Amino acid sequence: MKYADLHVHTTYSDSTLTPEELVKKTKLAGLDCVAVVDHDTVEGIVPSIDAGLCCGIEVLPGIELSCDFNNAEVHILGYLVDITNPTLLATLADIRKIRLDRMYEMTVKLKDLGVNIAPEEVFALANTQNIGRLHLAQVLLKRGYVKTISEAFYRYIGDRSPAYVCGFKLSPQKAMHLIKEAGGVPVLAHPYILGNDDVIPVFVDDGLMGIEVFYPEHSASKTEHYKNMAAKYNLLMTGGSDCHGAAKPDVVMGAIKIPYTLVEKLKEAKENI
């Protein structure tokens, strides 16, 4: 049997793992295939594919697009996208700018809450142009404002917390269209975060082709539930750990292992786009 993890990040977004470290951990976890789905960037794909060649790990190109859906953040995964697609790359350049602006806005909000962090501190820690909240959370931890990464989210920068700024302009509908234009397969990431399954059929009408059924935060009953939803709406099933290395210490490679047959289904679906 071959196994895959279809949701991991690299240092090109907000993981602490370089492509080389990532594929080593993939190998050690007994996996054969991994999909790199950095937030709003494909910069890590070629380095990860190259790193994978050295230790026999198949790296699939992907992306996790940040969208605004009624002021809530929704993540749409795009598997097997053409990472040279000009429309995709132009959109990603816009989002990179939004991410920078939003970091300034979030640090202003934090200041009002008595937390003094300069955006430059976050940029220095991130060491990438693709700035995100997990970078900010690590600075909050380093500076002693919080004791854990998850405290940074529930006290300050989580989706419903006082210093949160969404700022993303892409709708899930546009994101799915963009992914298909780039030859990719659009999949709804971690559906439990939405907390509202009624939107799934709406997304299906807009072009959704799969849902992330297997995810560390999905209980056995939730997994079963999303399996049933996939069957009901004729959606592909995917799954992954959402590993971010040391930035999310509780999530390790190997936490999710899906059968490679699901990767084959994804590849077949791509051929029919």
Ligand code: AMP
């Ligand atoms: P951003 O792309 O800047 O909106 O940040 C998204 C990142 O924050 C992703 O890596 C998420 O997994 C992470 N994240 C969101 N909420 C939480 C949370 N409550 N605890 C830990 N990480 C979180």
Ligand code: ZN
């Ligand atoms: Zn992330």
Ligand code: FE
């Ligand atoms: Fe996500």
Ligand code: FE
């Ligand atoms: Fe993710």
